[in-house]
Amino acid sequence: MAYRKTSGILFGCILLIFFQGCLSRIHSSPSRICTSQDCVVDISCMVINLEYVDCSWTRSQMQDMSYNFSSAFKHEDSYQECPQYLQENGQNVGCRIPLYENGQFDAFYTKLSMGGNLTVERYYGDLKDRVKINPPFNLSVDWTANGDLCLYWVNNVTKPHCLEFMVRYQRGSDQWQVSTKQKSTSYCIPLVPMGVNFTFQVMSRMGNLCGLSEFWSEWSAPLQWGNYTGSISAPLSQPWWHLWLSVLGVIVLIALAVLLYYIERVKVLILPVVPDPSKNLQDLFYKHNGNVESWVHVSGELKKAFDTDYTESPCVVCEPSPTLKSKECDKPVQHSA
Numbered sequence: 654m655a656y657r658k659t660s661g662i663l664f665g666c667i668l669l670i671f672f673q674g675c676l677s678r679i680h681s682s683p684s685r686i687c688t689s690q691d692c693v694v695d696i697s698c699m700v701i702n703l704e705y706v707d708c709s710w711t712r713s714q715m716q717d718m719s720y721n722f723s724s725a726f727k728h729e730d731s732y733q734e735c736p737q738y739l740q741e742n743g744q745n746v747g748c749r750i751p752l753y754e755n756g757q758f759d760a761f762y763t764k765l766s767m768g769g770n771l772t773v774e775r776y777y778g779d780l781k782d783r784v785k786i787n788p789p790f791n792l793s794v795d796w797t798a799n800g801d802l803c804l805y806w807v808n809n810v811t812k813p814h815c816l817e818f819m820v821r822y823q824r825g826s827d828q829w830q831v832s833t834k835q836k837s838t839s840y841c842i843p844l845v846p847m848g849v850n851f852t853f854q855v856m857s858r859m860g861n862l863c864g865l866s867e868f869w870s871e872w873s874a875p876l877q878w879g880n881y882t883g884s885i886s887a888p889l890s891q892p893w894w895h896l897w898l899s900v901l902g903v904i905v906l907i908a909l910a911v912l913l914y915y916i917e918r919v920k921v922l923i924l925p926v927v928p929d930p931s932k933n934l935q936d937l938f939y940k941h942n943g944n945v946e947s948w949v950h951v952s953g954e955l956k957k958a959f960d961t962d963y964t965e966s967p968c969v970v971c972e973p974s975p976t977l978k979s980k981e982c983d984k985p986v987q988h989s990a
Contacts (some may be wrong), residue, residue, distance in 0.1 A: 696763050696775045699868065700784040703811050708763055709739070709747035711774075718768040720745040725762040732764060748800030756911065758864070781864030786810060789818070790857040792876040802845040806838055806855050806873065815863035821872070823852040836860065
């Protein structure tokens with residue numbers, strides 16, 4: 654009898670321990686069971702500046718477990734492990750996948766494994782509408798001679814012809830004015846008077862030419878133009894332009910002078926100047942009164958050499974008439990030398 658009592662007490666203790674273990678499991682099981690709300694995971698992917706794809710995942714309660722991400726372009730059977738995880742507080746919260754070719758925009762498959770026993774998948778049929786460009790940078794302003802205020806900017810993308818832009822500006826403390834969408838990298842405000850201050854910002858996105866994106870970039874860093882304490886002076890570049898134009902004008906004048914001098918020298922070499930004989934003939938006209946013989950100092954002997962030293966009998970020819978005989982006409986007339 655004592656043996657049976659002892660065995661009954663032992664069996665009862667074993668049953669009590671068993672039921673206590675079951676109750677503890679029942680009470681502790683809700684902390685490990687994932688309810689429908691806790692298991693909802695949102696995977697969001699976006700192409701950043703045509704350089705890489707950023708995927709991130711969030712859930713209502715980010716439990717302390719491992720998150721492993723894999724993705725595939727075009728084909729579902731070509732999943733690859735995430736090459737670069739994005740972390741917060743030592744936990745994977747995103748993945749960055751580089752882009753290598755344009756075809757990677759067609760289809761995109763994602764798969765997220767959580768804790769090794771739960772997997773969430775998401776498929777993107779086209780990533781073209783999920784491209785986000787970096788904000789424009791290097792903004793500059795030029796105040797033209799016509800009084801127009803023109804804004805310029807730069808975008809660092811591989812396909813700049815695909816972009817469209819939107820500009821907003823604030824005149825003084827007025828409300829922001831937003832421009833319409835445009836494709837050029839400049840924007841001008843006509844006839845801006847002096848003494849007005851402006852603040853500019855620009856944002857960009859992929860346009861219809863390469864696939865319209867739903868996402869605009871962030872606004873660029875603001876650019877302020879003007880003098881808030883006084884009137885706005887003309888742009889500093891204008892005096893420099895005037896100086897350069899003045900220097901250029903002087904250089905052109907010097908070049909023309911050198912060219913004219915060179916042309917005159919060439920002209921003298923090709924067509925020599927005819928000497929003026931008036932200096933050599935002044936004695937002929939003023940001292941010798943135009944007498945060439947006196948001017949050239951002709952000697953008496955040379956002068957006699959040019960005198961005539963012979964006589965010639967002239968022959969008189971006349972017409973016969975009734976009063977004049979023909980013989981008388983034929984007689985020569987004697988002249989002494």
